[in-house]
Amino acid sequence: MDAYAAGVSDAATTIKVLLVEDDTRLAQLTSRYLEGHGVLVTVVQDGVEGQNEALRRQYDCVVLDLMLPGRDGIEVCRQLRSRSDVPIVMVTARGEESDRVLGLEVGADDYVTKPFSPRELLARIRANVRRGRGQVGPAQETIQVGKLVLDPAKMTVMLDGNPIDVTAYEFSILRALAQRPGKVLSREQLLDLAKGSADLSFDRSIDVHVSRLRAKLGDDSRSPKILKTVRGVGYLLAGGET
Numbered sequence: 001m002d003a004y005a006a007g008v009s010d011a012a013t014t015i016k017v018l019l020v021e022d023d024t025r026l027a028q029l030t031s032r033y034l035e036g037h038g039v040l041v042t043v044v045q046d047g048v049e050g051q052n053e054a055l056r057r058q059y060d061c062v063v064l065d066l067m068l069p070g071r072d073g074i075e076v077c078r079q080l081r082s083r084s085d086v087p088i089v090m091v092t093a094r095g096e097e098s099d100r101v102l103g104l105e106v107g108a109d110d111y112v113t114k115p116f117s118p119r120e121l122l123a124r125i126r127a128n129v130r131r132g133r134g135q136v137g138p139a140q141e142t143i144q145v146g147k148l149v150l151d152p153a154k155m156t157v158m159l160d161g162n163p164i165d166v167t168a169y170e171f172s173i174l175r176a177l178a179q180r181p182g183k184v185l186s187r188e189q190l191l192d193l194a195k196g197s198a199d200l201s202f203d204r205s206i207d208v209h210v211s212r213l214r215a216k217l218g219d220d221s222r223s224p225k226i227l228k229t230v231r232g233v234g235y236l237l238a239g240g241e242t
Contacts, residue, residue: 015129016040018059020050020076021091022068026114030063033118039125047071054080060129063121064108066092066099074106081107087128087168091116097204104208109169131168131194145181145237148217148226150174164216169194173209177227177237186234210235 017034021027022045031041042059044050047068054062054076062080066073077088090103093114100111109131110124132155143150147160155171157164166174176193177185185193187206210227213219219226228236 014038014040015060015125016058017042017125018050018054018057018062019043020047020054020062020068020073021045021065023065030118030121034122034125037122039122045069047073047076051076051079054086055083059086060132061087061089061125063089063091063125066090066103074102077103077108078106081167085132085165085167087132089121089124089128101204101208104205105212107167107212109167128168131172143175143178145178148178148237150178159217166213166216170209170213170216173206174213174237177235181237184230184233184236189234206235 015038017039019027019031019034019041021030021043024045027043027045031043034041042053042057044053045068048070050062050064050068051071064073064077068076073090073092077090080086080088087110088108090100090108090111091114092099092103092111100113103111109128112121112124141152143152149158150156150171151158152175155168157166157171157174172194173190176190190206210229211221214221214224214227217226226238228238230236
């Protein structure tokens with residue numbers, strides 16, 4: 001089912017989703033629901049094909065099953081994230097936190113656990129697409145904290161004049177902290193500010209994203225100077241010179 005071609009000339013608000021799911025019945029039911037809410041869906045059922053399709057065409061979001069023939073979702077996610085900043089929502093039949101954390105660690109922006117509500121999946125897709133398009137909240141001026149500069153309009157991050165490649169979700173977390181330099185934000189607050197719904201995630205997801213941000217910013221995880229941890233409370237972005 002290739003809905004991509006049908007939507008290339010649509011308005012910029014149209015959402016184009018690549019659904020990588022090998023369960024034919026679930027893929028049909030999910031795509032039917034999403035299409036009923038104005039989403040253009042392309043379905044592929046193999047990991048290798050899904051990876052190639054995601055890199056061949058421009059999608060607003062990739063919904064990626066964890067267990068796939070050809071190449072599993074973890075490896076597909078890792079490969080995509082090394083070459084693309086497309087929002088990725090991981091789908092897993094496993095409810096263990098370790099599987100969710102692993103998905104986030106290799107670059108997924110969000111996740112849903114089977115069996116999932118199509119309505120929840122749609123909400124997550126829309127939220128991640130809004131972040132990817134820089135449409136979360138009111139327009140913001142450039143934010144500067146020390147040598148760190150964020151441009152919400154362009155969704156770009158610069159550190160000491162050098163560009164830093166971040167995902168839309170990572171940008172949302174960093175922006176929430178940069179708007180409140182020196183102030184400690186709890187995991188719950190960051191979840192709420194970055195996603196708008198803290199009850200639909202779990203605390204360790206923030207830890208994973210902060211860890212990835214530190215690595216990208218070159219911040220020492222054992223003694224961070226930029227993204228600091230306040231034990232038992234949360235995180236803060238150091239003010240002043242970084």
